Amino acid sequence: MSAAGLGARLQAAYGFSARPSWSRELSRAVEEVCRRHGLDAGTLHGRLDAEPHLLDELAGLVTVGETYFYRHPSDIQHAVSIITALLAGRSAEEPCVVWSAGCASGEEPYTLAMELDRRLGAAAPARVRILATDVNSDALAKARAGIYSAWSFRGVGTELRERYFLPLQPNAWQVAPRLLERIAWHRSGLAQHAATMASGSVDVIFFRNVAIYLEADALAQLYRQFRRVMRPGGTLYVASADPFPPRELFTRVAAPGVAAFRPADDDARLPVAPPPSGPVPGAPPQRHDVKVPPPAPVTRVAATPAPDAPPPGxxxxxxxxxxxxxxxxxxxxxxxxxxxxxxxxxxxxxxxxxxxxxxxxxxxxxxxxxxxxxxxxxxxxxxxxxxxxxxxxxxxxxxxxxxxxxxxxxxxxxxxxxxxxxxxxxxxxxxxxxxxxxxxxxxxx
Ligand SMILES: C[S@@+](CC[C@H](N)C(=O)[O-])C[C@H]1O[C@@H](n2cnc3c(N)ncnc32)[C@H](O)[C@@H]1O
Structure with missing residues (x-):
């Protein structure tokens, strides 16, 4: 199979959109998987059908894993307010479920666990289940171990690190055991994972800085799945630079500085009323970038330079x-x-x-x-x-x-x-x- 064929296969399975460095990254991923398994490229290609984990490994190696603790803290703070209000209306047996979809090396779900602990005290966070999924097995191994260098703390003060981490060695800290245990990790593609989830089973979905790497049709399908698995009163968070979900499915919540959405047909009033209603200051309130339903002409989510064009500079x-x-x-x-x-x-x-x-x-x-x-x-x-x-x-x-x-x-x-x-x-x-x-x-x- 040619590099182009392999790229097309990864795109079909995971919805990745090609980016300028795509074929260089693919070659590097092939080399790495061959090295790990002692294979040559021809044998690797020949085994992909029989051993789907090899395709998963390749997928993990071509994704962009940038993340850090307290990335866009307003989202996290807004979500914790939503969760607090949901919990107030539920019995102790009915947990809140949060899904970090595309969690990379875990900084996002751990931030959520920290903020829940910080705002709700030690008891309430036990009523929140945090599920974190990613296709990248190396990133997930790091997330499970919960060991981070100061690079992951860029942009946050040392107070949080001192409160929720144990120093292991110079420039390495491990998440405190009570937070480590709080998160369920799964290595899976997003579409594949969503397909296994029950309808109306998730309250909050974090899907930040992932959509930007996906091709339009795959993204439209994924937003449909998110709508299906979300409970009434639930909230979806994306990054403000991401393509927003289609308005047929989700309505933007009026919360300044936060790209949060609730199901469009959700009659339930938001449990927390983030002030004020009306347009979100400074943000284009009705920007919805993903069109449904397909089939649509092949439209790029974001303008993408020709594959393999050298980066400017x-x-x-x-x-x-x-x-x-x-x-x-x-x-x-x-x-x-x-x-x-x-x-x-x-x-x-x-x-x-x-x-x-x-x-x-x-x-x-x-x-x-x-x-x-x-x-x-x-x-x-x-x-x-x-x-x-x-x-x-x-x-x-x-x-x-x-x-x-x-x-x-x-x-x-x-x-x-x-x-x-x-x-x-x-x-x-x-x-x-x-x-x-x-x-x-x-x-x-
Ligand atoms: C840039 S990181 C974002 C991490 C985190 N959500 C944040 O905002 O800091 C994007 C992550 O999404 C994952 N990802 C991208 N496409 C995926 C897919 N189709 N299935 C599962 N994970 C995917 C990548 O492996 C990567 O770890």
Missing amino acids: GGVALALAEARRLADRGELAEALALVSRAALTDPLSADVALLCGQLHVATGELTEATSALRRAVYLAPGGMLHRYWYASALAAAGDRARARQMLLDVERQLAARGAAERVEDQQTTVEELADSARFLRESLS
């Missing part, structure tokens, strides 16, 4: 993408080595200085971190992401007053921009960055 951009991938796998030293080499090639790149600083924050090298991030701000004076990260390094280094001031400044400047606009990395939205800045600033008060 060439070698340095490739090095940065690879360094982020290594960091997401916990290989921080390797990531830093790569970025340091990129810094020699392109000393005036603000993106290189930014990633260098982020990685130093993650390894706890705060002098290097503040120095690299000061440089990033100097090279990109209007860069919101750069300023946010500089503030985050200052906070980690104990300079809380300057960090707070800079975060306030970032929030003010972002407030003047559209919520759905992207900041410099072209991924994070204005709304998400403002939310992270607020969360970090409040943790410093």
Whole structure:
């Protein structure tokens, strides 16, 4: 089977959309699976029908696993309010069920478990079942072990880490046992998993930063499944940069800064009334990107450059993408080595200085971190992401007053921009960055 044939097969099974680096990632995934099983590429292809786990392994290796604790904290806080209200109307025997669909290495469901514990105390979270699924078995193994480096804590203060994690060794913390036990993990494709779930069995679905990687028809099918498995009064969360669910199925909840949806035909009033009703400030309230029903002409969820087009910025951009991938796998030293080499090639790149600083924050090298991030701000004076990260390094280094001031400044400047606009990395939205800045600033008060 050719690489194109293999790609088509993965796309059919998992709904992945092709992205610029797709065929390079496929080749790397094939090499990795061959290495693990002592196969050559021809034998691997020949075995795919008889051994479907090999296709699953390949799928896990081509997904993007970026995640971290307290990513877009407003979503988590909103969900905990919804859950609290649902629990208030239920008996102790009727738990709330939350599904983290595309949980990567587990930071999202653990954040939810932490926030439930923080807001509801030790007893109530036991009434919430958290299910977390992903196709990537390496990411799930990390989630099950619950061991994280500081890279996963980027953007949150140390207080949460001290409260919910046990230090294992320098730059490694393990989730406290009472949270470790709280989550049921499953390795599965989303469509495949949804198909096994009973109708009306889930109260809250987190589906953030996954839709963006899926092809339109597969996504439309998945949103239909989400609607089927969701209980009345349930809520679906996506990221603000994701393609939103179709309005036939879901209606956006009026909650500022949160991309939350409830079933369109849901007569039950939301248990929590997040103020105010009406359009969500700063966000396009009726943006619904996914059309149902298919068959539709083949429409891309998001404009996708031609497969294998080199990323803008060439070698340095490739090095940065690879360094982020290594960091997401916990290989921080390797990531830093790569970025340091990129810094020699392109000393005036603000993106290189930014990633260098982020990685130093993650390894706890705060002098290097503040120095690299000061440089990033100097090279990109209007860069919101750069300023946010500089503030985050200052906070980690104990300079809380300057960090707070800079975060306030970032929030003010972002407030003047559209919520759905992207900041410099072209991924994070204005709304998400403002939310992270607020969360970090409040943790410093
Ligand atoms: C960028 S991460 C998002 C993690 C987390 N939800 C967050 O927002 O931080 C996307 C995850 O979705 C998973 N994923 C993508 N497509 C999938 C599919 N069809 N089935 C199962 N998991 C999938 C990937 O393996 C990856 O771990």
